[in-house]
Amino acid sequence: MEAFSDGVLAIIITIMVLEFKVPEDHDWGALVELGPKILSYIFSFVYVGIYWNNHHHLLHMVRNMSGRLMWLNLLLLFWLSLVPFTTAWMGESHFAGTPTALYGIILMLAAFAYWLLQRAIIKQHTSDSAFVMAVGRDIKGKISPFLYLIAILTAYVSPWISGFFFVLVAVIWFVPDKRIEHALRSR
Template sequence: MQTNRFETFFDAILAIIITVLVLKIPQPTAPTPEAFLELNSIFLAYLISFLVLYNIWHANHNLFKIVDTIDNNSVWIYGTMTFVITLLPYFTIWIANHVYSIPAETMFGLIFIVTHILNVLATKAIYRSNPYNQELYELNFDSYYMSTPMIILIIGFILTYTIYIPGIFVSCLISVVLWIVLGRLLRRRGNGNR
C-alpha cells in the first residue's frame, strides 16, 4: 500500500480524536481564575493525551517521509492502534475526574502501554516491509533507549498499587515526555545531527 493515502487517513483519525478530546473538557463553573484552576487535573490529563497523539503523528510523519510502501501487517497493526487510541478521550476524562481511583489509573496506564507496544510493532513491521531502505535503518528505532518509557510506566503501576495512587498518571506524563525526547534524539543521530 502507498503510504501517502494511509498517512492521510491516519492523520484524519488523529485530528478527530484530538478534537473529541478537547471537546470533553468542561467549562469552568464560574468565570473566575479559581474555577478555571479547579480543572487542573483535566487539563493535565488532556496535555498527556495530546502529547501522546501528537508524538504518534510526528513520528509517523517522519517515518512516512522515508518510506514509500507498507505491507498488510503494518496496516493491521495501525488499525489496531487506531482502535486503541480512539478510546483515549474516554479514559482521559475518567482519569481526570478520578485521579485517586485505581481502576481509572489502571485503564489510563493500559491504554498507554498498549499504544506504545503497538507503535513499536508497527515500526518494526515497516522495517520488515522495507528491507532495502538504508535511510530507514540509519534511524535505528531498535535502540534500547526506546524501552525507557515502558519501564517508567511499569514503575507507575507499582507505585499505584503500593504507595501512591496517582503513580500511573504521573508516570504517563514522564514517559510521554521521554518518548518525545528520545525520539528526537534518535532522529537527530540518524540524520547526522541535521
C-alpha cells in the same frame, strides 16, 4: 494511510477537548476545580502529539504499502482512540488508581502497536540500511514499556509517582526520533 491517520489523531484531540464543560461560576476558582481534568488533557494532548510526530516520521520510511501495514496502523489508532475515554475518566476521578492504571495500560498497548508497525516497516529494508541500523538500537522503545509498567503499578500507590513516569516517557519521546530523520536524509 498518513492522511487517514492524521485525521483520526485530529479527531482524538477534538474529542478530548469536547469533554470540558464550561464552569457555571465566573471566577478563576471555577478553573481550579477543573485542575485534574486540565492536567489529564495536557498529558494526553502531549502524548497524542508525540505519536503524531513520530508516526509521521515512521511512515516516511514505508517502501511498499501492504494490508499488513494498514492493519497494524489501525491497531495503533484503535489504542490511541481509547485515550479520550481514559483521559476523561482519569480527570473526573482526580487520578484515582484504576483510571490512572487503565490510562497506563492503554498507552502501553499503543506503544506495543507502534513497535509492531515499526517492525513491519523495518522488514521492508535491508539489514544494512541506515533506517534498520538506527532503529535497531531502539533504546526509547525498550525502556518505555518498563516505565509504563511502573506507572501502572504505582497508580494505586500515588498518582504523583505514576504521573512522574508518564511524564518521563513523554520527555523521552518528545523530540522526534532523530534516528529516523537521519535515515531519511541518507536515502
